[in-house]
Amino acid sequence: QSALTQPPSASGSPGQPVTISCTGTSTDVGGYNYVSWYQQHPGKAPKLMIYEVSKRPSGVPDRFSGSKSGNTASLTVSGLQAEDEADYYCISYAGSNNVVFGGGTKLTVL
Amino acid sequence: QVQLVQSGAEVKKPGASVKVSCKASGYTFTSYRISWVRQAPGQGLEWMGWITTYNGNTNYAQKLQGRVTMTTDTSTSTAYMELRSLRSDDTAVYYCARGDQRYYFDYWGQGTLVTVSS
Numbered sequence: 001q002s003a004l005t006q007p008p009s010a011s012g013s014p015g016q017p018v019t020i021s022c023t024g025t026s027t028d029v030g031g032y033n034y035v036s037w038y039q040q041h042p043g044k045a046p047k048l049m050i051y052e053v054s055k056r057p058s059g060v061p062d063r064f065s066g067s068k069s070g071n072t073a074s075l076t077v078s079g080l081q082a083e084d085e086a087d088y089y090c091i092s093y094a095g096s097n098n099v100v101f102g103g104g105t106k107l108t109v110l
Numbered sequence: 111q112v113q114l115v116q117s118g119a120e121v122k123k124p125g126a127s128v129k130v131s132c133k134a135s136g137y138t139f140t141s142y143r144i145s146w147v148r149q150a151p152g153q154g155l156e157w158m159g160w161i162t163t164y165n166g167n168t169n170y171a172q173k174l175q176g177r178v179t180m181t182t183d184t185s186t187s188t189a190y191m192e193l194r195s196l197r198s199d200d201t202a203v204y205y206c207a208r209g210d211q212r213y214y215f216d217y218w219g220q221g222t223l224v225t226v227s228s
Contacts, residue, residue, distance in 0.1 A: 036214035038155075045205055045218040046147075046155065052212055089155050093213040097160075097169045101147075104154040 004029065004090055004102035011108040017078040020105045022090035023071060028100050030071035034093035037066055037075045040104075041086045049088075050075060077107070085109045112136040114206050114219035121225045122196050129192040130222045132206030139187035140164040143209035146180060146191045148202040149221075156202075160209050161189060196226045 005023040012018035022029065022037075029035055035053045038046035048057055050066035053073060063079045073092070077084055090102040117131040132144060145160035159170035161180040168180050179192045189206055204222045207215035 032213075034213040038215075040155075045221055046207075046215075047218070048214060048216050051210070051214040051216070057216065087154075091157075091214070098171075099157055099213055101155050101157055 004092060004100055006088075006090060006102040006105045008103070009106045009108065011110055012077075012080045013110045014080050014082065016080055017076060018080055018107065019074050019076045020088055020090075020107065022073040022075070022092075022102045024073075024092055024094075024100065025071055028071075028092040028094040029068065029073050031095065032093045033068070035066070035068060035073040036091050037064075037073075038089045038091070039084075039086045040089065046089065080109050082109050112208065112217045114208065114217055116204075116206060116219040116222045119223040119225070121227065123228055124197055124226055126196050126226075127192060127194040128196060128224050129190055130204050130206075130224070132189040132191070132219050134187045134189070134208070137208075139182075140184055143211075144180070144182065144189040145207045145209040145215055146178075147205045147207060147215075149205070150199070150202040153202075158191070158204075163189070193224075196224075198226050200224065201226045 033053050037050040039049050040046045053068045054066040065076050088105045094100045113135045115133045140163045143160045146158040161168045163182050177194050181190045206219040208217040
């Protein structure tokens, strides 16, 4: 499977919203509601932020939200904070017990 | 609390094999898959595959078919990932992660650096 397409970088000022996109096809993102998002700080393991497109695990701040339209999923961080600066990855189920990853987006808080 | 603790860093020569372990605690081991994900230096995450822990069924990324084997020891709640015929581009941090049946990974190990160098 081809990787999901994410912008290499995104940025925003503290307090502002920022949205990161994750574009796939009808056989992955568009075909299932199994998109998840992960935050990774340098030198650390990834952390689950959103699962099943828009559900937030316990402990994840509610300024993180997820959505999907067609073959594109999105992660929105409303009210950016300095600690949100990290790499973000999307993952989607792609059928036949396979998953496909996005290439990652580096989020910078200006 | 759920924890996945991985084995320590490894240095291997090209052509050798490496076996990384991932010991789970804090939950019923056979109720979740274990997935393996790697990250080359400065690069993104790459899914390697997963193992269904209650029956040992595996699903490997096409790119690694024939070189990777994932196993578990349910008596010790430990998962293993063996990668053979190592090349320099296998140099990466290798993570294990707990996989939910809804295809997300909610807990991750701390990562194991595998360096392949002559």
